[in-house]
Amino acid sequence: MTNGKIIGIISLKGGVGKTSSVANLGAVLASEFGKKVLVVDANFSAPNLGLHLGCVEPEVTIHDVLLNRANANEAIYEHEAGFHLMPGAYVSRKVNPHRLKQKISYLKEHYDVILIDSSPNLNEEILATMIASDELLVVTTPDYPTLSTTLRAVRLAKQKRTPITGLILNRVRNKKFELSIKDIEEASQVPVLSVLPEDINVLEALAATKPVALHKPKANAAIEYKKLAACLVGEKYEDPRVWHKLKSMFKKDIPKDNINRLLLENERK
DSSP states (O other): OOOEEEEEEHHHHHHHHHHHHHHHHHHHHHHTOOEEEEEEEEOOOOOHHHHHHOSSSSSSOOHOOOOOHOOGGGEEEEEEEEEEEOOOOOSOOOOGGGGHHHHHHGGGGGGGGEEEOOOOOOOHHHHHHHHHHHHHEEEEOSHOOOOOOOOHHHHHHTTOOOOOEEEEEEEOOOOOOOHHHHHHHHHHHHHHHEEEEEEEEHHHHHHTSOHHHHHHHHHHHHHHHHHHHHHHTOOOOOOOOHHHHHHHHHOOOOOHHHHHHHHHHEEEE
């Protein structure tokens, strides 16, 4: 990648795995693919990206930057995995979210990828993420209530003319009652790039304040984040698990998310 890119990760429903996706993609892009990565907490009313990453009491935050009390560089912390974090203030202070783009856009000169964790609410905070981003990923789960909020997020992003690269389908249990990839793609008109299984390792990692990709690198969810990260930067990733390779040899159909990732990977090479 020659120019840095800002990718906003959004949803219009809390608890679907948006912040976990930001933390894991940031960790994987840095540790597996050697990218310079910054993750930014733009959920100004209820920030918790820092908590996911073990940054519990940051002295300077994105709130200070938006309030003109500090420069963006002063609010950046280095994670042990090699990527950088700009956390929010846990004691919430009122800020003008529309300053987000102005305050972070110049950082693209210093990073390959900047990931923004947005607010899950339909308010000016999520609009600020959309305006600041070059492209968006939308996190959803395979159920009707979440799909309805996903459709609203997609519609809003299109109104703001920020391209939506794809959907992250999280907490999939492979049950008959769940919506299929086909259902979700037809309703949203957006490709599903990643299917993340319901994985107890994600909760275990959260308790350890580490991304699952670092806590349990061979967990199912960790491998899926690596596949997604690879296609976002136009690189290949081979699943190292022997059992998975054997299983894929006997599969007749290639999963739709694999096809979508391959298309994006080729587009970005």
